Amino acid sequence: MVKELGKKIIAQNKKARHDYSIEEVFECGIVLSGTEVKSLRAGRASLVDGYAMINDGEVWLSGVHIPEYTEGTWNNHTPRRERKLLMHRKEINKLHAIVKMGGLTLVPLSLYFKDGKAKVEIALAKGKKTHDKRAALMEQQSTREMSRELSRRNSGKD
Helix, strand or coil: CCCCCCEEEEEECHHHHHHEEEEEEEEEEECCCHHHHHHHHCCCCECCCCEEEEECCEEEEECCECCCCCCCCCCCCCCCCCEEEECCHHHHHHHHHHHHHCCCEEEEEEEEEECCEEEEEEEEEEECCHHHHHHHHHHHHHHHHHHHHHHHHHHCCC
16 A cells, blocks of 8 residues: 655756756656665755766666765765666657657656655756747746736736
8 A cells, every 4th residue: 555645746957947948758767775765755856967868778867966864874875876767668769769869868857756656757858049048038027027917907906
């Protein structure tokens, strides 16, 4: 029987959504050691420098920082080690073919517990140019201003 139900987000990579345009998102399991799970349950992780790569038909997550568990003993994990991701063979082959063509990369978006199991959301992403980032920021700002103006008008404060 599952002890935890639902989704508990541990870490998100907001910078990835700013720096990349997301093409497709995949949910993967992740192979962790015991102290890594305890550290994640404490809510400590960073996806900022993380990326995924495909080696020998397996997907690996690199650059993700899961700090050492404070109550861990001599067999504590190394914080930035490569971790294996669990995906179906068909998905791995599809990702490998797309990434091999070039132009796209695999970026972790979020790390979370789903029904008690650690999951990583990785995305096929294409890097944005500087002018694309500026256009996206201007669009967000204009939508924010429009919604602010609409709420001000609806509340009767003219």
